[in-house]
Amino acid sequence: MFISVLDLFKIGIGPSSSHTMGPMVAAKGFLSKVKDYSAGTGDSNGLSVRCILKGSLAYTGKGHGTDRAVTLGLHGYAPRELASQDVDRLVSELWQQASIESKDLPVIRFSPATDIVFDQGEPLPEHPNGMIFELRDPQDKVLVSETCFSIGGGFVSTLAEISDLEAPLKMASASDCPYPFDSARSMLAMAAQSGLSIAQMKRANERVYLSDEALDAGLDAIWQAMRTCVETGLAAEGHLPGGLNIRRRARHLYRQLEAEPHNASLNDWLSAYAIAVNEENAAGHMVVTAPTNGAAGVIPAVLYDRVVHDGADAPAIRDYLLSAGAIGGIIKHRSSISGAEVGCQGEVGSAAAMAAAGLCALRGGTAQQIENAAEIALEHHLGMTCDPVNGLVQVPCIERNAFGAIKAHAAASLAIRESGTHFMPLDNCIAAMKQTGLEMSHKYKETALGGLAVSLTEC
Numbered sequence: 001m002f003i004s005v006l007d008l009f010k011i012g013i014g015p016s017s018s019h020t021m022g023p024m025v026a027a028k029g030f031l032s033k034v035k036d037y038s039a040g041t042g043d044s045n046g047l048s049v050r051c052i053l054k055g056s057l058a059y060t061g062k063g064h065g066t067d068r069a070v071t072l073g074l075h076g077y078a079p080r081e082l083a084s085q086d087v088d089r090l091v092s093e094l095w096q097q098a099s100i101e102s103k104d105l106p107v108i109r110f111s112p113a114t115d116i117v118f119d120q121g122e123p124l125p126e127h128p129n130g131m132i133f134e135l136r137d138p139q140d141k142v143l144v145s146e147t148c149f150s151i152g153g154g155f156v157s158t159l160a161e162i163s164d165l166e167a168p169l170k171m172a173s174a175s176d177c178p179y180p181f182d183s184a185r186s187m188l189a190m191a192a193q194s195g196l197s198i199a200q201m202k203r204a205n206e207r208v209y210l211s212d213e214a215l216d217a218g219l220d221a222i223w224q225a226m227r228t229c230v231e232t233g234l235a236a237e238g239h240l241p242g243g244l245n246i247r248r249r250a251r252h253l254y255r256q257l258e259a260e261p262h263n264a265s266l267n268d269w270l271s272a273y274a275i276a277v278n279e280e281n282a283a284g285h286m287v288v289t290a291p292t293n294g295a296a297g298v299i300p301a302v303l304y305d306r307v308v309h310d311g312a313d314a315p316a317i318r319d320y321l322l323s324a325g326a327i328g329g330i331i332k333h334r335s336s337i338s339g340a341e342v343g344c345q346g347e348v349g350s351a352a353a354m355a356a357a358g359l360c361a362l363r364g365g366t367a368q369q370i371e372n373a374a375e376i377a378l379e380h381h382l383g384m385t386c387d388p389v390n391g392l393v394q395v396p397c398i399e400r401n402a403f404g405a406i407k408a409h410a411a412a413s414l415a416i417r418e419s420g421t422h423f424m425p426l427d428n429c430i431a432a433m434k435q436t437g438l439e440m441s442h443k444y445k446e447t448a449l450g451g452l453a454v455s456l457t458e459c
Helices: 017-041 056-064 066-074 087-095 184-194 198-206 212-235 250-259 266-282 298-310 314-334 348-362 367-379 397-416 426-439
Strands: 011-013 048-055 116-119 129-136 142-150 156-158 286-288
Touching (some): 011 017, 011 212, 017 056, 017 129, 017 142, 048 056, 048 066, 056 066, 056 116, 056 129, 066 087, 184 198, 184 314, 184 367, 198 314, 198 348, 212 250, 212 286, 212 298, 212 314, 250 266, 266 298, 266 397, 298 314, 298 348, 298 397, 314 348, 314 367, 314 426, 348 367, 348 397, 367 397, 367 426
Parallel strands (some): 048 116
Antiparallel strands (some): 011 286, 048 129, 142 156
16 A cells, blocks of 8 residues: 555644545535536536535534535635635635635535535444535436545545545555555565665655655645644634633743743643644644644644754654654554544544654664554554544644643653564554444544533533
């Protein structure tokens, strides 16, 4: 299998890769089908579009902005191009419209308030994040229908595609890659045989599809977006949207650390950086899937600390991302990063494993030590539920990223002081995560029906 590091890390907007970015991509894709139908038939009178959200998207879509995302996608917007725009203003304008207007389309009736349906009945059997898009005629007959699934990290699969997937995402063939590892075990074997680092093998695989210049430019853009997220979040004040009245804390925490650096621990700095990113995500601003939006603060926090406090340079930053990407690809191939499928162990747990691998690589770790670091970090997130209060990516999600960054750093530190030989292989830990997710009640998988989401006491 081959999953590009530039696909794992995608620049977009918050608050959720599966509930915001994925549905936006799916909606824009359906808009193309509407254009094809209109061009092929010339039928343009009284057409309308409807979107039915199923499963987790129906239960927590309001808090995650899924209806906003669908509206943006149906009006032709994509996540990355919105990263620098005032999305709140744009959504407010689109919400007042009763139609989709495009130079390539007749006027299509669409009103977000009535034409996006949150169906909390039985979810679709293929995946908990399902969407059904329909183009209808004036008599309400369905002319074109497309069922899509938001499968985590901003990836989308159609109904036709999902049954053909080897894992919960689309992947390119690795047959042309010089190091086609699809497990941690094969990755370690190839590293031992080749004498290359994990980052070097990952780069060699990427070069089958990209030049070194294009790859480095992509990695640099990802890092710059991550750095912007951290620094914007550290400077922002106020309260987060959504109704919980959660106050932004990163700026206050960061100012305390700057004022008294002698009293600041590594955990304090990592927490400030991770919280900054996830407050930006919760606000619906620019963020990088790492590997998801809900876990977007872990990998940038660990890397930002390394850059600011240890002077990591551009080649080191790229190696960090490549090493993290190699581990993330294995996790995605062998399990899932979707909170709706396996709980938060698949989001923050995966992010911590990836960050631990990247940090271990920057500290000169061997392939065995890097694999060990990833396993330690993932192991200590097993069983973690996804139970967002009010369906918002705020409580416990923001603080959870801080702890994910701290665990990643601890895992790398433990691994770098050992030989790399350890009892539990990463592949087995990934398998345990997958099985745990399969056995986890749907109440704890991004539906806000259990755990902290229902544990608030009204005073």
